Amino acid sequence: MQCYQVKKTGGLDNLIIVDSKVLEPLAGQVLVRWRASSLNYHDYMVAVGGIPCEDGRVPMSDGAGEVVAVGKGVTTWKTGDRVMSLFFPNWLNGKPTVTNSAMVSGDTTDGYAREYSCIGAHALTPMPVDYSFTQAATLPCAALTAWRALMVEGNLQAGDSVLIQGTGGKSIFALQIAKAAGAYVYATSSSDEKLEQLKTLGADEVVNYRSDEKWGRTLWKQSGGIDHVLDVGAETTLKHSVEAVAMGGNISLIGVLGGVTAKLVMPTLFFKHVKLSGLAVGSRYMQEKMVSAINVNNIKPVIDKTFAFTELKQAFEYQTTGAHFGKIVVNYDH
Template identity: 50%
Template structure:
């Protein structure tokens, strides 16, 4: 079987296509033929060395494929079942803890940049029946992060305002989920072309943040002073102050990304004056994923996909991600 390995200390030129031996599953394990993966910023951080990984690590946290064989005691799946990965194989349900957030594929252990994997059964959940493998492979990290922000950590109602930043995977899923539940969406981007595409997906108001750097005030104007009930914050230090300005009284800022830096000043007085809160989110549990998959099936939701690359062009896929020209998820067809 082919797999992509990362030579320490990391870097796109350190990705090497190699041959691995497929392994039959032991008790409690499943062997899965991987058909697709998708790129997340977390994966990029691993392959360029921002997140240190063991020498020879097989990257990629997202995977979709078909069960080839099951080990003794496995009853959840049988050969032929279509499955998607779990970002946190140990987080079944309940609150996040350090223990349940260990073992992330492609980071702590080998991931899904391979034609075949053999892993504990807890690494997989069922795949939405209406999606192909590339589309399904976009769900375990980006979609679940957006799902938890909208459906778990907040109590949104139809008609509430949701603010999304940019057109990355989490933001687009947040837009789709928000529209699915009847919320109104404001989108920001530095590209008017991307804003037009966000409008076609259901964004009601559009803000070019380069043309309107004080976009928090613009959000208040567009909502008649109410603000955004939920801000899906992917920028980090350079955007959080505007997110605090934009958030509604008793609203929530879901802190998901740090694309502009890992630390920065927060207008704390304005935050507590609004009785608003910042909620840190890292993907979600397996129970959250089960609920999300059911909702995606019920609404026949289709993920927004930018492009497809073969496994051997994984480095080129990451360079496309670096360019920030993509709109939606970048998929790896295996």
Template identity: 50%
Template sequence: MKTIQLSKPGGLDNFKVVDTEKPVAGAGEILVELKASSLNYHDYIVAIGGIPTPDGRIPMSDGAGTVVGIGAGVNDFSVGDNVVSTFFPNWVSGDPSLLKSSVVPGDSSDGYAREYVCAAETSFTKAPTGYSHQEAATITCAGVTAWRGLIVQGQVKSGDCVLVQGTGGVSIYTLQLAKMAGATVIATSSSGEKMERLKDMGADHVINYKETPKWGKAVKEWTGGRGVDHIVEVGGPETLGQSIFACKMGGHIALVGVLTGVSGNVPTAALFQNQVTVSGISVGSRQDQQDMVRALDASTMRPVIDRSFPMENIGDAFRHQESQKHFGKICLDIGH
């Protein structure tokens, strides 16, 4: 089978296409014919060598395809089922722990940039009914992160006000889930064209953060001084201060990203004066993903896919991500 491997020390020119042996499902495992993957910031950091991996690591945390074989003792799946991978294969349910989050495909173990994979059945869930493989592949990391931040931890409800930052996969999913829940959405971007697309998707108000660097104040003004109930924070240290200011008293910030760095100054006085709750979110459990899939099955929501690349062109896909010109998710087509 065709497989993508990343040579040490990483870098977008260090991907290679190799032939590897097609696996066979053992006890408790399913054999999945993979059809699609999707790019996340985490995958990008792995690709450029920011997260060191062994020589020849198979990248990509997200994978979607069809079950073509099952081992003894498999209960959740049948041949022909369309499935999507979980980000933490060992985190089935319950609270997180170091053990449950110790394995991440494409990082600490081989990922899904290959034509077939054998994995424990708990490494996958059913895909949403009617979703294409590309659409399903966007759920694993970006979708479940937005779901856990907004629905599980945030407990968003109809009438709440939600702030989303930018137009990456997590932010677009957050916008869609917030509207599905009946919330008002404020979105930030630095692109006029993207701001128009955000409004077309249902954003009730948009702010250009380059033209309005103190956008927290603009959020407070637009909400009549109240602030927002929830923020899914993808920026990190350079945006967290504005997010704290933009929150209502007692609001919630789901801290899910580090696009502006991994450490920085936190306005602690504003944090406790505003009595804001900050939840650190690292994707979610298999149960979270199953809950999300059920919600998607009951809705008409479909993920936004910016562009797809053949798996062999994985370096070009990451360069497109690096350019920050995308709107929504970038996918890989895994052909046979």
């Protein structure tokens, strides 16, 4: 089989394809034929060395495929089952701990930029009904992060207001989940064309953050305060998120697209009684609940562009342009 490895991390030129042997599953494992993966900023940082990892690491935290062999003692899966990976293979339920979140797919353990791999039977969930592999590959990181921020940590209720920032995968999924739950959604982008696309997907009000340098205050005035804010930019967005959030509202810190640090005006947080939560993806139980909700609401991912397995480097290069709207997928069957 073919398999990507990150060698001497430091740039996309060190992302190489190697030939590797297909192994037989051990007891408690299944052999999965991976059919697709999707790009996340975390994957890009691993690929270019921004997140140091073991030399030869197989990248990509998202995977969708089918079970082709079952190891001894496995009763939860059978040959032909269509499955998705977990970002945290050992976080099954309950709260995150140092132990259950130590293993990260495509980072501290091998990911899914490969045609086959043996994986613990516990580290998979079913795909949504009627989803293609291409569609399912968008879910384990971006969609689950949005689901956890809104539905698990935020306890989103019908009639609540939500702010999404930009048009990456997490933000688009948050828009779709919020609308399915009956929320009123505000959205930002630097592109008027993308703002129109956001409206088409259901965004109720939009703001161009490039033409409005005080967009956080603008949203506060328009909304009277937004209940749930999903902050993806850290340094470039958090100040605005604090200005836009409602009294007693929630800010979920789910990205660092604008920088890994941010300054905070603490009295504003105090006197707005803001709940500020940092979170990374979620557990298997959360992913299973998300899949159930997707099945009921018939949510379909927004896919901007697909690339062949051999075009992973080109896919990352496209990601860095910021031109995409929704998810970028690598389809192994191309």
